[in-house]
Amino acid sequence: MTSLQLTSPSWMIIPVILPLIAGLLSFLLNRGIFAIALTAALANLLAVSILTCQLLSYGPMRCHMGGWQPPLGITLRTDGPALLMLLMTAVTGLAITLYARGYFSYRILDPKRASQHQHQQRYFWPLWLLLLAGLNGLFLSSDIFNLYVTLELIAIAAASLAALSGKPASQLASFRYLLVNLLGSITFLLGVVFLYKSCRVLDLDLLHNVPMNKPGISAALALMSVGLLLKTALVPLHFWLPPAHANALAPVSIILSALVVKGSFYLLFRLWFEVFAQLITTPALNVMGTLGAVAILWGAIQAMRQHRLKLMIAYSTVSQLGYLFIAFPLARIDGSTQVWSIVIFMAMAHACAKSAMFMVAGTVFLHLGHDRINDLTGIRANLPITVLAYGIAGVSLMGLPPSGGFIAKWLLLSSALASSQWWWALVVIIGSLLAMTYVFRVMSRFFVIPEGYSSAKSTPPSPLLEWPALVLAMISLFLGLAASWPLYILSTGNPALAQVFSGGLP
Amino acid sequence: MKTEEKILRQAQNRNKRLDAFQRLLLFLIICLITALGTIIWIIPDDTPGLADAVVSMQEHSGVESSVTAVLLNFRGYDTLLEVMVLLLAVIGAWSLAKAPFPRQVTNTSPVQMGVVRLLVPLMFLVAAYLVWQGSHLAGGAFQGGAILGAAGVLLLVTDLPCLRAIPAQLLRIGLVLGPLLFVGVALFCLFFTGNLLGYPEETAGWLILLIEIACAISIGLTLSSLFAGGHPEYERPQSNNPTESSGNGEKP
């Protein structure tokens, strides 16, 4: 039973295996599905916390599947960035689980379409749990082919979830989403093939040490990057995202927007800045940065012109993803320390804020039956907490202090200026102004309560619908105040980062 | 009238020739292919690969076929997730629609029926053989499962009730059986060797066989279910009768 000691690296399979089992059970069983899902989400959080403790005490860990060392076997590993992403997923996942429960319970109350809604709920849970397993697998895996499999797992689960609402629009969007994911995966796989052809290894750590002078590796990186860019919906390739995210059920939108795109991005980022860091050239970084800048502006401008809340939030995702990419050209100042913290912070803050926003959109939709921005007035009287959550999440999206988004933006700006690339800083600033515009377009509607509006006419909101949103929004807000903790985790086991934070926790 | 003709002519032209965009696309694709082809050309073929590593570890894997060893032992984790992908496809499919097939298929010809009646048991046999063979030659759970799936498809397109008679719950158990057993074995190994999927060397062969059998069954069912194209009709929740839903409605 040595395997269950705290020092054992086997703990890191829990976040993968547990949701997997829970997914299987929730598919198998007819009752108590929510209990299973909740247990899985909680246990997942617990396991990730244990992993965090492990990381802080013993540094990065590796777990060889079946005891086979690389290059033969598959390795899982924990390090700072992976753990932060896991934490983000676990926390958001728990909130999503709770919110989904509230969401479906509320919808089932509607007598007309109860059976359809029950059907949706029935399949939501296994899909979501398997998706969670896939995400955790993605963050932990250190094997490039295994990463491909997890990507596919995520893609299928996500596409099925996106189609869950049963509306034609959502199915169309989901179909396209699936095709795009397939295209991305195949390109990624082609990259893997090139990689294997050139190096004959699949393990990322081994790849890191392979001499990078072969053209095959470059081709592999290019192909994998483009595949992942497509999955991450960077701007010229973003066409699938808004319809898919906006037409899905609210809990699904949250999952897609907050977590799924982060998975592929995380992988891309890891490839660029860890595995193939030697290969990266400045022009390539600049291309990424430019695309990111275009994404920030284009996404925000599109978000500004939307008339539906969910579409607006979806375009806001397009815009926010740009911030992750604009960090690329700033990597070369002092190793890649800044860029890791920027990206991880941005991802975490965005995940929390965007989930909160989609939760709000979902709740509002449930209560009003629509999400037309111009007709949202008065909802504050019914859903004060929801509106508050929207406001706070909006603050984080805009990158106002002290939110996590601010810290990320601060880091972005300071790196940009420190490396005399002020134009990136300019884009960031303009982007946050545009974000202000679209966030407040909705906010101004929320604030107004028309004359004679009675708050009594609709059903009282369920706490499961309101509170997860608020809590997530608060987390995204206070991420900035507690910024030293994520950074500390990030620096653990990363020698370059550790130097910066040698003072330890303040 | 003229404009219509024009449009028609344009449409015809479009069908015949590639337009500018398509030519550009083609050009870019050719560029890419050329570049990638050149790269493949110049990649030296001298890298040793993992073959030697596999061979050297083969004896510890419990199976003789190197592909199966890689598939279920060295890279068993991949396979575990892959099985999940299959199951996910079913879940996704079931979430989308109900299957058209449980309805009676009417005009099946007797010849068809006869062929199917003959073929299906044979296919089961072949599948079982393939699974068994997997330990030392090419073959295994996926191949076996594929044959089983084909048998299932045959059963579905004819009027034979065998597959359709399976109750929904049982079908689910069947679908989940392989993945669940896989995970179960993986966890079992975790408890005994401290490694997920780290089979004890002496029982490795048997465990792999067990997994393969279960997976083959599940894969067969999965493929048939995917062919069926949705969740079984009788599986639909029964709550849509008016009395119950109105009872729900009164709750708030």
Place this chain on the structure above:
Amino acid sequence: MNWGQWLLVSILLSSFIPGIIIFGVPEEKHRLRTGLNLCGSILKIVLILAMDTGIYFGHNFEIRLPLIPGVELLLNGDPLSALFATLSSVLWLLTTIYAVGYLEGSPNRSHFFGYFSLCVTVTIGIALAGNLITFLLFYEMLTLTTYPLIIHRGTEKSLHAGRNYLIYAFSGGAVFLFAVVALQTIIGPTDFATTGFPSSFIDTHATVLAVIFVLLIIGVGVKAALVPLHGWLPQAMVAPAPVSALLHAVAVVKAGAFGIIRIVLDVYGAQNLLLLGVLPLLGGIASITILYGSIRALQQDDLKRRLAFSTISQVSYIALGISLVDQPLAVIGGLVHLVHQGLMKITLFFCAGNLAETLGIHRISEMDGVARRMPFTMAAFSIGALGMIGIPPTVGFVSKWYLGLGGLAAGNWWVVLILAVSSLLNACYFLPILTRSWFGKQQGPWPEELYVGRFETRLMLLTPPLVTAFIVIAAGAVANAQISPLAWVRFIVRKYGL
């Protein structure tokens, strides 16, 4: 944490906690809400006075909360922050009383007062901010908390005004953020210090630092309504009167002006700025703003709009004074005008609100003879207006006097000229109001007489302007005494060693 740090925290919490509670108070529980509000305000004043005393006797108040390396939140009580905090908290109490009276019976009061309290929390935060990042934090939060107040009425017009306010304020904030980051990249942590950053940076980065200074000023200049950036302020007058008072006198515009002071005195420091030679720019912009605001004010018939343009003009006195940073007299004038302008303008807005709320008067052309109907209100208004013109012994004169002396001391004749012209223009747009209301004949019935009672209007509406008007005169009449805004400002200037 020592007691000083607890004091700082409790100063912030004394309005934050009531604010949060008020959000949850049911609409009809009027007394509970008012009680919470008043308790919070009074407690805050007491705490801030305690802090002032501490500061006077040299106690050091400081809390640091590091976020990431190079970024930390720093609350710091120094004489300058004490000045602004005291002003805000005192005016806050009065505004609260006024707002309670003003909003009597109107909907969404919990919402309103909740944001009201948050707003003062943030303003005090601005006052106490010890570095540019903390300042930025509260500066942005100020925009957020005032926005719901501006659009409180929910009309299309107020939404429009709110939107413009946001666009202006956040654009300013964004420029500010950019500049702060740039500055921090060059000089490291931007803690406020009486001498500014080491002047060795000037040798190496002169141009960049000058550009950053301009950007910083643009950033805070939006809230301070410096001229090309002033567009939001006149529009924001659609908000209820207490909110206007808040915008013009207590929080927003003041925060901008305070920001200018901080940047000039504490971030850059007098010596550095003289070396950089960018101050004439600030002075020039301030002068243009003074004149422009006055001229535009002349053209307005809407009372609150006229007052708004007057604010634009008056707040730039502060910038003007600060731009002559090497002249202690000018700095005194600028700093003390921070307080004085607040006192006068809040009086004026209170009175404008009273007119609107009692008689439905919004336009100056409707004000003929109104002083007979509302003598006390108009008396207060007159005092405020005379103060704005700079008639002794009101506080307005004191500021102008020091500004003029400072300007001469710096050898800048134009400062005096600006002051003279501005005074004339002020007279041009204020005196007609006074003569109309006092000596004009009432033209027909009042537009909308909403209140008829024992006093000319509700007591809660009447008291605050009278109190502030009294302070306007009293603070001017005893300007040279031991305890007066001027004395405190002199104390500050001594601290800076000017």
Place this chain on the structure above:
Amino acid sequence: MTPTAIQTILHALTLSLVTGTPLLLAALCCTPLQKAAARFLPCAAMPAFLAIFTTPINVVVEVPWFFMGSRMGLDETGRIFLCLTSFIWFLASFSSHNLLRKDKGKTHYLVFFLTAMAGNFGLILARDMLGYYLFFAVMSFAAYGLVIHKRTADAAKAGRIYLTLVMIGEVALFTALIILAHNSGSLALEDIAGVSHHPLTLILLFIGFGVKIGALPFHGWMVPAYQSAPIPAATVLAGAMVNAGILGWLRFLPLGQTSSSQGALLFVVAGALAALYGVIIGLSRKKAGAILGCSSISQMGLMTVIFGLGLLDYNAGISAAPILILYAVHHSLAKSTLFFGYELIERQSKPLSHLQMAAILLPALALAGLPFTSGAIAKTAFKELAVNLGEPWYGLSVFFLPITAMGTTMLMLHFISILRHSKSTGTSKNAEHSVIFPISLIATLTIIWLWPAARHSASHSLAATTLLQALWPVIGGCLLFLSWQRISFNKKVPVGVQEKQTGFEALLITATKLMQEKKWQKPQSGRLHSYRHRLIPHLRRTEKIMGRWKVVGLSYLALCLYLLFLLL
């Protein structure tokens, strides 16, 4: 506590009371105690008398906490002015008391009257610049309330002009004070002495105080204000408050310590023009108050000339200062007597009696410099000053003074003839009131003769040549007046002059109209709006195009190739 300390406190108390009492009463008038307060109206000036008799010269009481550090004291000049001013205010308050019996705007009147009084006293006592400025402003603005007291259209117009000019004066004064304070480095009036004056300061001071005394370009308020203010208010305006301007010059440009030839020229020219201009426009007026106003413009012009002469050099300054004070005293007394007389006639129901006419003629001709009157003394002194100054200024005494004297004579006769022809509207005859005019008259006739400081000039004025010189302009004036009246008795006087006087107001109105809001903001935002609306379809279309598979495919391929190229 040492006796000196107690004394200091007592002095401080007395001096504070001088301004404090009127202010206190003014405050009381706002309260329900108004009636009682009104009864004590004449007492408001009492502490001033107290101060005159008890406070020694050159005691300076410092009140550091007040305003910007205030200093009070009574010097020789101050005492004279306080004496004069408090006497006129005292009489005027009696007169007001009478006026107020049945006035509706009593409260307003009382408050403004008392506040103006406080300001007037305060500025005399002030020993620092800002104190002077403070009380000067208080007085000026309070006087506005007096000017428009009647609430007629004329009064409102007069008030507007007054206020505009006062504002200009205030600003000029403020600017001048800043410059002075900057140059002297102190606020104390004593420290001004050593400061060399910039021409700008002189101009600013000329404007600042010139407004108050109606110096030439700033005279516009005087005529309408005197005409429309209630007579007691006009009395204090003409008798007491104008002196604040003279005192201001004396304080801020101390004669004998300041000299500036350009400044002197400015003052002399402006004063001389005013002296003539006042007479000319006065003759065209039909209202007694207006004529008195014009006469004030003219007389103040003479004083401006005296002050200008004093600025020529230090010696001239030393000799001009007492003459200026003398002239101010003379003019104040005579002018207020005239006003009181005017009021008496306004009030009474029967027409002007011969006795009354003679009584009024006395101060009127005193203004013109009739021998044996105070006017003769003042003019003689003036003439001597001009003679002593030598060549270019000598001409003044030869031509200018007689001409103005003739003018003044004509003006005064015009005034009396107007009085005679005016229909009296008053009804009551009042005991108190009938006392005021005689007291004032006696004071006018005697005070200068009894005044020790003026004795020298008085004795000079009695010389035979001087008498003759003083007499002929008066006689000449009488003759001229008679002939002028014959010519144009029934002719209607064009009112064009009056139009011209509102020039400032017209300027103001034009300026305001020019700046009328053009609503330029609206179309701009509208333009922006439509621009946005035009942009939105483009955005939508672009986004749609970007969503097509072929565009995505192309960009996908391009990105692939480009990255490949960059990474290779």
Place this chain on the structure above:
Amino acid sequence: MITTLLYSMTGLLLFAMGFFTLIVHSHPLRKILAVNVMSTGVFLILVATAYKPLGMGQIDPVPHAMVLTGIVVSVSVTALALLLACRVQETSNLDLPGRKKQGRIPEESGQ
């Protein structure tokens, strides 16, 4: 060597053809098939990497396993995609085998 290259080039060609079809053709079924062709091409290249001429050493089993996994994944995704296409056809009343409408594919209308 030549064998590997031949297979690889064929694989690349398949990939290219699939990609072209995926982009140019709007019919959902064609798209799905195109993706399938693409993945087949990739598998072909992958399998080719394992090739060793007889006697040149052991054949690498890892690509085999990978291809197997890839095929299974591809099957699942294809199945799901087909189902989705059917659902889209059912629910949106769009003429799936229909003509091209100004270069738009049916799912474009969902936006």
